[in-house]
Every structure is written in structure tokens, then in C-alpha cells.
């Protein structure tokens with residue numbers, strides 16, 4: 221089974237991806253991770269990508285295309301994969317279809333995580349990150365034992381500059397502008413499964429598992 225997971229910042233996409241990979245042994249395809257590893261490996265693709273990012277530009281679609289083709293051609297894809305963070309635009313979604321067709325593959329389901337904006341803003345603005353070890357806490361749902369101090373290493377906890385309401389609004393607008401078109405594209409194909417992701421992670425994951433059970 222091949223899945224695509226989509227969700228705005230704060231919907232728990234990262235957590236759900238981790239749980240899915242653990243439970244179903246999917247190959248995880250994240251263009252963000254792939255770019256980072258290509259860059260640290262200094263591969264020709266990585267060097268090209270780096271030059272765009274150094275200028276503060278988006279990595280162009282043809283580079284992402286090459287990255288995806290290379291990844292989807294590897295053997296472990298046959299056991300099923302989870303696409304995360306791609307496609308982000310309608311053009312990328314259409315391109316992905318061509319790539320998959322050529323390789324004899326297809327997307328079986330799109331998991332769309334939905335969280336109310338009010339819940340999202342609570343999740344994001346309450347997040348605190350350790351300056352030293354990167355551990356993540358939340359002032360309501362996962363507080364540190366001592367306020368402002370990391371449970372794991374004693375480091376100082378801080379609020380990331382983009383974890384503010386204003387920044388969330390900007391990120392949400394950007395997300396909806398591009399990703400809604402991607403979701404619509406797959407809606408037309410009847411592949412989208414809307415998941416109410418307002419609940420705690422265990423409950424959300426159970427809902428996803430129910431969807432997958434029906435599909436298999």
C-alpha cells in the first residue's frame with residue numbers, strides 16, 4: 221500500500237508519519253530529509269539544491285523531480301511507501317502521477333489531517349523547545365517538571381520565533397493556498413480520507429488504522 225499524508229503545521233503529521241512507519245514498515249519518502257541528506261553527502265543534486273537554498277530560493281521542481289525519481293526507483297519502495305511533504309503544488313502532483321505510472325506504481329490513499337484553527341494555535345503557541353538538546357514540551361499537554369527547564373538535560377526552554385500566532389497564520393495561509401489544490405486533485409480521484417486530528421495522537425492514529433484496514 222502506498223500512502224500520501226498531508227496536514228497543516230501543528231496537525232501532527234510528523235508524529236503520525238513516525239507511527240505509520242513503525243507499525244506498517246513503510247518506506248518514508250520525505251523530500252525535506254532527502255534534500256538534507258543529498259546536501260550533507262555533497263552529491264551533484266545536493267550541491268545544486270544547496271546553491272538555491274543559499275540564495276533563499278525554493279528548490280525548483282525539476283530538481284525535486286530528479287530526487288523523487290531516484291528514490292522511487294529503489295527496491296525498498298515495493299514494500300509500500302509513505303510520502304510526506306510532497307507533492308506541495310498541483311504541478312508536483314501531476315508530475316508525480318507521471319512518475320508513478322512509468323514505474324508501475326500508484327497512490328492508494330491520501331490521509332488528510334484536519335485540526336480546528338483554535339486547537340492548532342494552542343498547540344503551536346504552547347510549544348517550548350530545549351536550546352541544548354531540542355526536546356519538545358508543551359505548557360498544557362506536556363509541561364516540563366520545572367517551568368522553563370528541560371527534563372532531559374536541564375537546558376533552557378524557549379519558544380521558537382515561528383511558533384507565534386502571527387507566524388502560524390502566515391504559514392497556514394501559505395499551506396492552504398498550495399496544498400488545498402493538491403487535496404482537491406486527489407479528492408477528484410476519490411483517494412482522500414479526511415481525519416479529524418483534534419484528538420490526542422493515540423486516538424488519531426487509531427482512526428488512520430481504521431481507514432487502512434478498510435483499504436486492505
Ligand SMILES: [Zn+2]
Nearest residue numbers: 350353370373
Ligand atoms: Zn534538553
